[in-house]
Amino acid sequence: MLFTDFGLDGPYTGQMKAVLHQMAPGIPIIDLFADAPAGNPKPSAYLLAAYAVWFTSGTVFLCVVDPGVGGARPAIILEADGRWYVGPGNGLFELVQRRAGNPRSWDIDWKPERLSVSFHGRDLFAPVRAMLDRQLARLATTPLSARQSGQTTSAIYIDHFGNAMTGLRVAQLPRAARLIVAGRVLEPARTFSDLRPGTAFWYENSNGLAEIAVNQGRADRELGLSIGVPVEIVP
Amino acid sequence: MLFTDFGLDGPYTGQMKAVLHQMAPGIPIIDLFADAPAGNPKPSAYLLAAYAVWFTSGTVFLCVVDPGVGGARPAIILEADGRWYVGPGNGLFELVQRRAGNPRSWDIDWKPERLSVSFHGRDLFAPVRAMLDRQLARLATTPLSARQSGQTTSAIYIDHFGNAMTGLRVAQLPRAARLIVAGRVLEPARTFSDLRPGTAFWYENSNGLAEIAVNQGRADRELGLSIGVPVEIVP
């Protein structure tokens, strides 16, 4: 699983995939996010944590949202609830780690022969991820933890349809809570087809997060939403 | 083959691919369209029918343009001219079915353990498509039908270069027909390199549809075209 802020355009994702393919032929490579909040590990951390729980134990995430590349931040491997993460130690894995039952992490000491200052995704993290598989064959996975913590009350992602995903996990909200965003009070709805066109509302998205939408419209434009917009809960 | 309106950004396509990979490792997964007309099964149906004929018998299309997800529309499997389709029964397969020799379709009764209300692509259609392959090994494919029907006289897709694809199949147009779009009369041309830069024209695209273009320019901007714009035929 790739989780980056590279975008799908340009050569960055392709070069990482080439390294993975070359060092570990036949490895399955799937783009999860190529448009995580750019250069912004904090909302990216909430996004990663929300999506990672959906994957089976043993899944490996290669994660690059790395504004401090070439600087002092460490490079790390994390095991949390049986899933594995490779990437920069800049807060990107903070939520995954905080919510896990018994997380373990390691600093990456290994250095490639040739390390650019601006593209550790290709030069450092992809090789480490490629080498990880041989280790994982010996892995005894840990059971999923039910303990969960950490809520953020802001929008963390705007999707292709203009919906604004928040960091709020619905299972932890009061039943039938309303949300206030951009000066508007939004009611919960089960799904789009329940509502009249043009209605703004929030619903539990397919990953358990509260997501703000406008039926047959774009919530980002119609409500003026962007990443970081604060969201309040009215129980 | 994936045919969706998800866009390539965001996690939707990646999560579907993860399900396919997990349930049917080694399955080839190719994005055909990730930008089918969003939430709009009708032009999507013309687009799908125009492209599907190009693929060999036995190809499976996983199709999700599903504005009524979570509502009452059925989930279906369709076999048409030896190709297979999995997706919502909301008109998306209407043209494929209408043009096929002897199409067969089934309602999907199977339900996953966990079915979100907003993402049947991941929770329902992808698992069904993954399970389908084991059935297809026993498949006796049907011969290609020559019978074709159904024309739509409007733009159904704007591509990366700004060309506007219409639903008109050139084989069914009068020879040397001109098209009227946005108040302009367009002559046919064999290909771009025949014309002076800036000339607007139409040509038979690589899938047999009439496509409107401007040599070395963007037809969408220069002629003011968008999906749904009407196109008239002048024989």
Place this chain on the structure above:
Amino acid sequence: MLFTDFGLDGPYTGQMKAVLHQMAPGIPIIDLFADAPAGNPKPSAYLLAAYAVWFTSGTVFLCVVDPGVGGARPAIILEADGRWYVGPGNGLFELVQRRAGNPRSWDIDWKPERLSVSFHGRDLFAPVRAMLDRQLARLATTPLSARQSGQTTSAIYIDHFGNAMTGLRVAQLPRAARLIVAGRVLEPARTFSDLRPGTAFWYENSNGLAEIAVNQGRADRELGLSIGVPVEIVP
């Protein structure tokens, strides 16, 4: 490796991949660039040459930036420094060829049964690339050449982050050279994290090219840069 100007949206890349998969099942297919300068083989040639050197000997590049498709330009196969290239003979491979030790090229005589006038990527180049692998098994690769030539002094690509990549290879620039672009003199910097936010500078990117950036900003917007903008060197 795919190198095209198709964009990732739309069906073009997907149809090429379908051909590759059908004719050579299991072939690894990785998108390097889908957004090479559209319809513009000259800057694309610099981009391809800069990125190709990074790949191991034996890599095959299927390249389609082909504004003259359907016209008189030849279709070619090129072997240069052990890497292979399939695509149009319109200047796209000029830099790769000029910088190679002992390049060899062939005109493609083979014609598919069905050749559209507008999509040789799918109908001609993809089949040739699929058939090439069987030949390459017998290939004795040639050693990498150190000889390099050809500089272009303009921007050749704008990436997802708004950075402007130039065709200048840093190894051939005077040490600590400054660049003039859009009326601004830019100092070199080792990497982003060395600088205050908002500072414009240039640096050696991960492929050895001079790249113009603004720390925590978009150089394209803030300096008014686009593909083709001239860049001057101040030694």
